[in-house]
Amino acid sequence: MSKPVKTVVTILVILLITGLAFYPRLKEYASKKEEKGAGAGKNAGAGAKGGAPGKAGGPAPIEILVVASQRIEEKILSTGTIIANEEVEIRSEIAGRITSINFKEGDYIQKGTVLIRINDADLQAQLQKLEYQKKLAEVNEERQKRLLEKEAISQRDYDISLTNLNSMNADIENLKAQIAKTVIKAPFDGTVGLRYISSGSYVNNATRIATLTNVNPAKLDFSVPAKYATSVRKGTGITFSTEGGEEKYRGTVYAVEPKIDPSTRTLTLRATSPNPGRKLVPGAFARVEIILNAKPNAIIVPTEAVIPDLRGHRVFIVKNNKAETISVEIGIRNDKTIEITKGLMPGDTLITSGILQVKAGGEVDIKK
Incomplete structure (x- = not known):
């Protein structure tokens, strides 16, 4: 093969490869061109039938509310x-065995009612012993007093007998206080709840007996x-x-x-x-x-009717079948309503929906 022929063949091969590479894009470009031409033909036909396209726009469809005064409340939820009112857990101040339960679950009881009694036999025995010792101490104190008056004993001896008597009295009062704790009474009027003990149970200050509630x-x-x-x-x-x-x-x-x-x-x-x-x-x-x-006579409007802007808030109203924008001042705001303190008057026709399609001075179409 001669050199010129070889050169021609090489060029043809390169052109063939290039054509195959760009063929899909050329086909896509040709299709778009055809579609564009077809669309232009349809528009031309429509123009020939119906004339020039009509003017865009028209009255904006809206919903309205006639403004009226009503009561509004500023409230906290x-x-x-x-x-x-009063509640206490009934517990015993001292340890012991319960001898009687004087209430029923759910009873309404009065203040001072005896609820529980705890065995106090040992305390009563101790009290009786102290009472006997007190009588002996009283006799001894009286005798020492007469001897002191006759100067038969020293003041010290008499003071010892008097102190012994006073100690007896103090021990008796302490024991009586312990015995009083074996009787548990209601501290106030109320209802007794569920009880957690039974007669014969051993209780202490950690034992929950019941709850009293007023x-x-x-x-x-x-x-x-x-x-x-x-x-x-x-x-x-x-x-x-x-x-x-x-x-x-x-x-x-x-x-x-x-x-x-x-x-x-x-x-x-x-x-x-x-x-x-x-x-x-x-x-x-x-x-x-x-x-x-x-406020009994406030002007309340829906939240969506109020439009915030840089200078505050504004609303659209209808006058002579056209939209008009006015600035307003707001007051109490709730989740669905806003109080208008300035700008609106009772009887004004407020636009509540379709606000995005409304422009100042534009005609409106009120939906029925």
């Missing part, structure tokens, strides 16, 4: 726990955020309900923790509520509501 009035512990520390004080009224019930109860704050909890940034309060029917059970969960401020 919290949770708390019902606790007893629930009228009931107490309620709850917390409020630190920012309300100066708003809630002693005498503040509250409303609450318990879990599983819709009945509303009223109470009054009577004690406030003197400091804010640094770990939760909350202030703990305690309220009391009348509970004559004993419906409020200690340990129950409670939903608490505290009304800080109430």
Whole structure:
């Protein structure tokens, strides 16, 4: 093969390889060009049938609310726990065997009612012995006193006999105090809970006998955020309900923790509520509501109707079937509503939905 022919063959091979490499891209480019041409033809046909395309836009579809004054309350919502007015675990101050149990579980008892008696036979015997010794000491003291008056004994001898008598009296009082501890009485009116002992049981100061609870009035512990520390004080009224019930109860704050909890940034309060029917059970969960401020004639609008901007807040209203934007000032804010303190008046037609499609001065289409 001659050199010119070899050169031509080489060039043809290179062109063939290059063509194969770029063929898919050329095919894709040709397809797009065809689609673009077809689309232009359709648009031209549509223009020929219907004329030039219409002007974009039109009245924006909206929903409205006629502004009216209504009552609004600034309130704190919290949770708390019902606790007893008074509660104590009944335990014995001394060790001994129980000789009688004078209450039934669940009984409502009065203050001073005897609940438990502990065996005091040994203490009574000791008391009787001391009483006999006291009589002897009294006789000896009287005799020593007469002898002292006759100067038959020294003052020291008489002082010893008098001290002995006084010691006897002190021992007797101490023993009587020990005997009194064998009778356990109710420290206040209340309901006795479950008992954990039986007659004949041996008890000491670590033995739990039962629980005595007074629930009228009931107490309620709850917390409020630190920012309300100066708003809630002693005498503040509250409303609450318990879990599983819709009945509303009223109470009054009577004690406030003197400091804010640094770990939760909350202030703990305690309220009391009348509970004559004993419906409020200690340990129950409670939903608490505290009304800080109430306005009877406030203007309330939905949260989504208020638009924040750099200068504050604004809303859209409808005038002459057109949208108009006005600046407003807000007050109390809840999860779904906002109070408008300035800018709106009762009777204004407020746009509540479709705000994104609305522009100042634009026509609107009020949905029915």
